[in-house]
Amino acid sequence: MKGGMDDVIAAETLLSHIDGEAGRLVIRGHDLEELAGEMRFEDATSLLWEGLIETGGRDRLSSAIGGGRVRAFARFEPFHDRLADRTPVEAMRFLLASIADESELAAPAALVGATGVAAAMAIRASQGRVPVAPDAGAGHAADLLRMVRGHAPDDAEAGALDAYLVTVIDHGLNASTFAARVVASTRAGAVSSVIAGLCALKGPLHGGAPGPVLDMLDAIGTASNAEPWLNDALGRGERLMGFGHRVYRIRDPRADVLKKALGALEGRGNRLALAEQVEKAALCLLAERKIGLRLDVNVEFYTALLLEALGLPRSGFTPIFAAGRVSGWLAHASEQEASGRLIRPKSHYIGPMPERAA
Ligand code: ACO
Numbered sequence: 001m002k003g004g005m006d007d008v009i010a011a012e013t014l015l016s017h018i019d020g021e022a023g024r025l026v027i028r029g030h031d032l033e034e035l036a037g038e039m040r041f042e043d044a045t046s047l048l049w050e051g052l053i054e055t056g057g058r059d060r061l062s063s064a065i066g067g068g069r070v071r072a073f074a075r076f077e078p079f080h081d082r083l084a085d086r087t088p089v090e091a092m093r094f095l096l097a098s099i100a101d102e103s104e105l106a107a108p109a110a111l112v113g114a115t116g117v118a119a120a121m122a123i124r125a126s127q128g129r130v131p132v133a134p135d136a137g138a139g140h141a142a143d144l145l146r147m148v149r150g151h152a153p154d155d156a157e158a159g160a161l162d163a164y165l166v167t168v169i170d171h172g173l174n175a176s177t178f179a180a181r182v183v184a185s186t187r188a189g190a191v192s193s194v195i196a197g198l199c200a201l202k203g204p205l206h207g208g209a210p211g212p213v214l215d216m217l218d219a220i221g222t223a224s225n226a227e228p229w230l231n232d233a234l235g236r237g238e239r240l241m242g243f244g245h246r247v248y249r250i251r252d253p254r255a256d257v258l259k260k261a262l263g264a265l266e267g268r269g270n271r272l273a274l275a276e277q278v279e280k281a282a283l284c285l286l287a288e289r290k291i292g293l294r295l296d297v298n299v300e301f302y303t304a305l306l307l308e309a310l311g312l313p314r315s316g317f318t319p320i321f322a323a324g325r326v327s328g329w330l331a332h333a334s335e336q337e338a339s340g341r342l343i344r345p346k347s348h349y350i351g352p353m354p355e356r357a358a
Pocket of ligand 1: 204205206207209238239240241242243244245246247290293295298299300
């Protein structure tokens, strides 16, 4: 038995396929590279949900997500002054937990809108700023950026965030998606599945890594310090944030898609040059010191740089990740519910047995 269930197949899915040996991610029959940077997040959601969740087509889905943002803002705004002492993910968890199962906001498209609003409101609260109301007619990525920063993004910025949200929309049976599916299998409902996904995403071994990636770049400071700094960190037994993956044994294909999107934000405080040097030094050291493990860059490394270049605070990176992954959680929850099967694995008892009288 492997404690991390590494080789266990726990679901059949139409949604996405990861080939860890080839470094390939397929979403609904398309390579990620055909989707990210090529379509808006709403259209990727429509593609992902096809045949699983009724959307009424791309245009109706966009307006249902926009309508969800408006309804969610009305629901969440009264809670704004209760968010101050929470981290952004904790604030988001609190806001999403206020959605009643049978309410209009619990419908899948509305929940996607609500997750974006919760992310934006939570990030602003952590900065001591009042929430910004959504614009139902704007694109989801553009509106998300506007609600976080307080001013509208230009097309390049909105396009870069769309590329990010599409990149993270779904990724096989990762920890948060599995958590969402387990909850869906009990028929607890979509809101509970989304909250379960968010709770799993919160940890630094899953969605919480991009902030620490930037902390690492700050500590390294200059390209010439990369090699000695990383070497010392590995010497202390630390893990390098943004490297390694349970499934990919070569480069995570999402890293390159995000690196390309980052390139489109040239001259906006992007630290691509330093990041490339750090990546190069880290890959050499990991190959030398972790022989046979085949550790490479993962999605979080370039996520950190992209979200930083978009002016998002690092404590807000996991909420923004959730705003994209929510479409995947909901699709998996719906697929799991349709299967009708409760997820209930067994455990192997290794404790003492009571003594029985003969
Ligand atoms: N730096 C240094 N060594 C590493 C790293 C790393 N980033 N990743 C793995 N290793 C080494 C360690 O020696 C580890 O052994 P240990 O448990 O004795 O310390 C060994 O490789 C384990 O290898 P795997 O089985 O391939 O890794 P696992 O599947 O357990 O972990 C994970 C995968 C959690 C992503 C890991 O690589 C890690 O902690 N990376 C840093 C955090 C990070 O970037 N997280 C974001 C992941 S992407 C996402 O979830 C969206």
